[in-house]
Every structure is written in structure tokens, then in C-alpha cells.
Amino acid sequence: MSIDIPQDALVVLIGPAGSGKSTFAREHFRSTEVVSSDACRALVADDENAQDATADAFALLHFIVRRRLRAGRLTVVDATNVKPQSRAVLLTIARRQRRPAVAVVLNLPEAVYRSRNGSRADRSVPADSVSFQRDLLVRSLPLLDKEGFAGVHVLDSEQTVAAASVRRTPGSELGSDPGQGPAIQTSLPLG
Ligand code: CTP
Ligand code: MG
Numbered sequence: 371m372s373i374d375i376p377q378d379a380l381v382v383l384i385g386p387a388g389s390g391k392s393t394f395a396r397e398h399f400r401s402t403e404v405v406s407s408d409a410c411r412a413l414v415a416d417d418e419n420a421q422d423a424t425a426d427a428f429a430l431l432h433f434i435v436r437r438r439l440r441a442g443r444l445t446v447v448d449a450t451n452v453k454p455q456s457r458a459v460l461l462t463i464a465r466r467q468r469r470p471a472v473a474v475v476l477n478l479p480e481a482v483y484r485s486r487n488g489s490r491a492d493r494s495v496p497a498d499s500v501s502f503q504r505d506l507l508v509r510s511l512p513l514l515d516k517e518g519f520a521g522v523h524v525l526d527s528e529q530t531v532a533a534a535s536v537r538r539t540p541g542s543e544l545g546s547d548p549g550q551g552p553a554i555q556t557s558l559p560l561g
Contacts (some may be wrong), residue, residue, distance in 0.1 A: 371534050373523045375472055378442040378541035380435065380464040382519070384451040384510070385476030386503035387495040388483035390531060394476065395448045398536040405434050407449035419493055432463060439467035442541060452506035454513060461518045470520035477511065477526045480504050 375381060381399070383391040395404040408418040410430045415423035431447070438445040451457050457473075464471040483504065487495040514522045525531045 371523065371525065371530060373472070373474060373534060373536050374521065374539050375444065375536055376470050376520070376541050377444050377538045378439070378469050379444055379520070380439055380460060380469055380471040381444070381446040382451050382457060382460055382471055382473050383446065383448050383476070384457070384473055384507065384514075385478075386450060386452060386483050386500050386507060388487040388490070388500060389476035389478055390486070391448050391450075391476060394474070394531065394534075395446050398534075399444070399446050403444050404446045404448050405431055405438070406447075407431055409448075410434075432459060435460065436463050436467065439464060439469045442469070444538070450503055452503050452510060454510060454517070457510075457517060465518065471518065472521040473514055473517075473519045473523065475507070475511070475514070475522070475524040476531060477507060477524050478528060478531075482528060 383395060385391050392406065392408075395406070407424075407427055410427040411420050411423050412418045414420075414426040414430055417423070420427075428449075431449070435445050435447060447460055449456065451460070461471050480501065483500050484497060487497075487500060511524065514524075523534075525534055
């Protein structure tokens, strides 16, 4: 599958822990294009796994995303994004900066998440939370097309993920149309 991504887009990775979001991001994007919730947790709390720092970590993540999109820089959000509300905040930021948002969904069998998470050196992910995240993802799938993404790409096997390529396309007219004036800065509830 070839995934077209406008060069000024927001890419929203969606997938439970162990679905391979960070691996996919590393493979297809420059490290500076990727804004990860774990990296933001580390920046605000010295610990990638600090769950009690979630609000501050996402405030930082949303801040970085907004500023990058305002400058027209391709930006990839590496966070689970399985909750509609998490995606809604990102979609609002993209819309207000007049940038397209593209969803890339890593929708793999639960057994894959379990086996990968079981052998991870970087963290231990409780099986319960992975099931919960997978459940949220499955319930999200039928909603994604109506949430406001310019493209929704669902990768639903390890083979599809391995074969996926990313093609950068010219930036959207939305962001570059001078007739629309400067991008608006906003303050959002979670940002
Ligand atoms: N992995 C793998 N094959 C892939 C992708 C990932 O074996 N095609 C392994 C990675 O080496 C890692 C684990 O699966 O040990 C989780 O991958 P990661 O990309 O870190 O998953 P994330 O979705 O980023 O997980 P999290 O939400 O916990 O950050
Ligand atoms: Mg990750």
C-alpha cells in the first residue's frame, strides 16, 4: 500500500501499545518530524512511562504539533490515539492551522500486540490495558471516515505494514492559500 501524505500534513498514528507505531514512524519519517507522547513524558517528568505526567506531556505534544503545523512542517503524532477525544483535539489543531490530517491505523490481531509487548525491553505493558486499547480501536474504526481526516489508511496485517510505503505529495492549498490569511492560534482544552 502506498500512503500519500501532503508535505504539510498532520499524520495521526493510531494503534494500541505494541502495534508498532514508533517502529513505523522511525522507518518512514525523519526523527524530528515525529512527536511522541512518550518522549514528551520524558521531557516533562524524566520518565517515558510516567503515567501521572500524561496531562503535561500532552500539553507539550499539542504545543509542538500546533507550532510545527503553523510553519507547514509535516508532523507525525506517535501516541495510541485510540480515543475519539484524543483524535478530536489533534484534528482541531490541524483544522485551525489549515493543514490536512491523515490517519494511519495499525490494526493487528491482539495476539501480535501481546507477543510483542511480552518481549519488550523498553517497558512492560499490562495485557488488560492492551485489550482495552484494542477495544477502543475496533470501536473507532467505523468512525474514522467521518472525523475529518483527509485520508484514512488502515493496515491490518503485519505483511501490509511491512509492505507499506509513504509518498510525500505537495502541500495542500488549504494551508498555502494567501487568501485565507494567517493561520489562527488557539488555546484548546488539552493543549
Ligand atoms: N516490533 C516488531 N515488528 C514490527 C514492529 C514492532 O517486532 N514490525 C516490536 C518492536 O521491536 C518493539 C515492539 O514490537 O519491541 C513494540 O513496537 P513499537 O514500535 O515500540 O510499538 P508502539 O506502538 O510504539 O508501542 P507503544 O504504544 O507502547 O509505544
Ligand atoms: Mg511507541
